Amino acid sequence: MRPDVVVMVGLPGSGKSTWVAAHLARTHAVVSKDHWPNARGREARQRRVLHELLGRGRDVVVDNTNPSPRERAPIIEIARRHGATVRAVFVDVPPEVCLQRNAARTGRARVPEAGMLHARKRLVPPAVNEGFDRVDVIRFESVRADISG
Ligand SMILES: Nc1ncnc2c1ncn2[C@@H]1O[C@H](COP(=O)(O)OP(=O)(O)O)[C@@H](O)[C@H]1O
Ligand SMILES: [Mg+2]
Numbered sequence: 307m308r309p310d311v312v313v314m315v316g317l318p319g320s321g322k323s324t325w326v327a328a329h330l331a332r333t334h335a336v337v338s339k340d341h342w343p344n345a346r347g348r349e350a351r352q353r354r355v356l357h358e359l360l361g362r363g364r365d366v367v368v369d370n371t372n373p374s375p376r377e378r379a380p381i382i383e384i385a386r387r388h389g390a391t392v393r394a395v396f397v398d399v400p401p402e403v404c405l406q407r408n409a410a411r412t413g414r415a416r417v418p419e420a421g422m423l424h425a426r427k428r429l430v431p432p433a434v435n436e437g438f439d440r441v442d443v444i445r446f447e448s449v450r451a452d453i454s455g
Contacts, residue, residue, distance in 0.1 A: 316397035
């Protein structure tokens with residue numbers, strides 16, 4: 307069977323990791339630059355890890371903000387090289403909500419305000435014409451219902 311690659315897209319605090327834990331953690335290997343916050347060349351490392359996991363036939367979810375086509379293109383390219391299906395899951399939550407949730411975090415988990423604004427400026431909703439087989443949008447309201455129900 308073709309491996310499956312899921313590219314998460316969403317601002318910090320939008321609920322990507324929570325959604326991944328609830329929906330994909332049992333079936334997909336989770337790749338995230340957050341796993342090695344200090345390493346240099348995290349981008350290259352992430353690509354290498356993705357390549358290796360797909361080489362072993364694993365399904366993979368890439369859990370980063372992945373805000374624009376520039377970050378997403380290399381992931382799509384690697385997925386295609388492995389004959390994988392690749393879909394985007396856009397967690398579409400209002401920036402103000404993400405800011406609030408981020409402010410409630412402590413320590414390293416909290417993204418500096420400048421980083422929040424930067425991500426917001428760069429965010430381009432994923433589109434099928436980038437090369438995705440599918441784009442799913444998880445809206446704020448449904449995410450809520452999902453978690454509480
Ligand atoms: N559906 C939700 N409803 C309310 N709060 C949520 C929901 N999903 C996540 N959160 C909270 O928002 C914060 C950010 O969630 P997280 O999954 O870490 O976001 P991300 O991975 O996109 O940065 C966490 O404190 C989490 O508990
Ligand atoms: Mg996260």
